[in-house]
Amino acid sequence: MNSRSVKRSVLTLALAALFAAGPAAAFKVVGYFPTWQGDVNSIPYGRMTHINYSFVLPTNSGGLQALEGGGARLNTLVSQAHAKNVKVLIAVGGWNDGDDSAFRSLAANSSYRANFVNNIVNFVNQYDLDGVDIDWEYPDAGAEANNFRLLMQDLSRALKPRGKLLTAAVTHNDWPGSVDSAVIEAVDFLNLMVYDLNYPHSTYQAAQAALTHWKFSEGLPKSKAVLGVPFYSRTNYIAYRDIIARYGAGAAQVDNAGGLDYNGQPTIKAKSELALNEAGGIMFWEISQDTRDNLSLMKTIWDTVGHAAGGGNGGDNDGGTPGDNYPDWNSNTYYAVGAIVRYEGKLYIAEHANPGYNPTISTWFWNPYTSTGGGNGGTPTYPEWRAGTQYAKGAVVRFNGRLYIAEHANPGYDPTISTWYWDPYTPAPGVDPGLVWKRANLTNYTSYPDPGSDECVNYNGCMWAGYFAFLNGKQSQDWVSANNIAAVHSKDAGAYKLKTLRLRQGSKSIDVKVYDMCSDSDCNGCCTANSRETGFLIDIEKHTMDRFGSGSGVVEWSCLDCK
Template identity: 25%
Template sequence: MASVRIILSLLLLAALGIIAQCGASRAIKAAYWPSDVEIPASSIDTSHFTHIYYAFLLPDPTTFRLNETVSDQTKLPEFTGMLQKRKPAVNTLLSIGGGKSDRNVFSRMVNSSETRTAFINSTIEVARKYGFDGVDLDWEYPADERDMSNLALLYKEWRKALDKESKRSGRIRLLLTSAVYYASGFQVDGPPRSYPSQAIRKYVDWVSPMCFDYHGSWENFTGEHSALYDPKSNISTSYGISPWIRAGVPSRKLVMGLPLYGRTWTLQNPNVTGIGAPAVGNGTLTYEQIVEFNVQNHAAVKFDEESVSYYSYVGVSWIGYDDVGSVRRKVRFARSQRLGGYFFWALGQDKNWIISRQASRAWDH
């Protein structure tokens, strides 16, 4: 009998191991839905995603509680209500901040226990009120090491509050995620600083490095704004992901960002058309707009093996972007690095779900 019990115990442990492995290997296939886009939440094809973010709510600059605009009060329940009815179902996360938010508001918010608590409590209240599955912070970007140290305290206190609320309410704990710079350490508009990797490892479900906007209108030459590799510089996704892992953030807690838009330039010389050509950066186009532009203008389309990106040009117009081939390669890179998954910025920019569909298939196969 003892030997039978041992065998059964071993079989049970093996089964639990398989279950755990299956749970750990479930990819995060996420995307942000800007609440001001024309695409309604009801039209999101959830078969390509596991998580959708509502973007964005902002904290009040004085009280640090979340502001719900009149528009938000209509769109928030529509967003969660519609997506909860879809098949397959997806998790919804409430994202706070964004590229257009005032980073100084976040800096003031994290600066004391009282203001952090006011912010945290408000995020939980709003997330529960509208039926979200998690909360997401998109602070672009903490300005210095003091901000980063306070961010670590925010993560710690936020997770503690989420655990406490879950225990008290008997509901599944809200997820805690955060959009971050593409590299764990950086020097942009300020002194060198690094994200609190140990706090992220202990308290955050995952962080989402924004692996795009490497090049743009601030430069006088063409560039691939989401290059996977760049042998000439450290501005690339492959370079950015590595220090996150070296800093101690588990690879499974990294969800790699992918853009559904490209950046545009005006060439100085229409006969000099490669990456790095002298040019004036002048804006962005969605993937859908790029496809239509290329067809309508008979643009030359090139795949750059070095950066794993595409570019097209006609006359003096030049666009750097991702297409099906490069997105497949980047998703497979994420999987090869054992990352937690990927996310897109942003819904409403794809064309007939082409990129979203191919990314999902590339991960699964």
């Protein structure tokens, strides 16, 4: 067995937390807004689902310091946000010049913790807030992490019965090690601060790595992962709006102007699409750093994810779900599966996610739609979801104009609430009418890992580089790079040895050949761990992953040459 058993050094799961179901919401768009700058009357409320007002500071004994900017400012923000159906949370803590002594003190003492929780509840009630975001930067591993867990559990017990949200801001990789399955269970979601890293400080690759780490190494469910992006340059901490003012509109299309490292519109759009596929939301620091024109990063985000977040066609909507007044189709808008648009007087539903393809030309992406919920003109006939109906694993239903597949058998749970039981579903392309599609957990490996890498050292990658279980001899790097290679769990190797599998994930598709297997004996049980969600593991080689465009998550597959 070789190293494709696997680079799973980073994929040892906190399994219980990964598959614990939490109450799910629509895709989240979370913006932080500071107490010390920005005009609450100029916030584009319609481009968010949540605002984290930042920050109120704790005291050593669990009290709260006076709110910078005053209560009237917060009252105005809450009033305007709620009028647009946007939730407001109070963010507690923040960087605070690296001084987390108050958190360390209050969390370590049960009386202080109780005092803090009571003060938080009173603060939330006083300002009619929707929840709390804890931004302790950062509890160290060990005693502080244990106290952080106790604090989050105490807050959860106090806030959840009141219908309030509890979230936390955390690092891109849980450094220095303060989040465990109990914290994940306690929160509604985590805001992953994937910025302030190296130079450049917030790349697309860093976002990918962060989501992979939190899913597989920390056991964070997709619905609770909110990807954080910056609206500023780490170099000299210059706001995006000031970069545009200094270097002009062209700076919005790149990630570096004048040596400043930031995210322009293309990268923000790409990260938004990544979050749609791999996370439950996107977050940004912070609202006042954005422009208020077509170069706006908030506009870019909302144009990309607004439909999944419950918004309209990407403009300054009211944050509500569109009713019969469906938005007009826009060629510059990203549409998620199930989005409904009006084009030339007719309605169309997005059967596949797309970046604004024409509904009458790109008919694989769009189908005619009637407002009663039924499609026509070749739309697959999927039944409408019915409460109280027993659904087997793999059942596909239509709910509110969108398709969902049962991840687990259930007695008719709501697809948008019970997301452990249901996932959004993309129907099979018309070119594959005879294929039987199944689901598998998708991972990836490197056939020729770098000397000294985790895979090379911890999984005998150096010894097994270029070797495959179902082929004789060592294969060259050129051969590996030219072929689409997959491995399956050793328990399935007999059935799928040297078979060709077709994989699809969203609009992506690729055919791979099973040349190898993943054996638990070579990686301390990682193969079974990585197949836990679906019961079937497909592990693709890195070159294959690059061609496919994905190497993680859940993939649909069909065997092309199985009898």
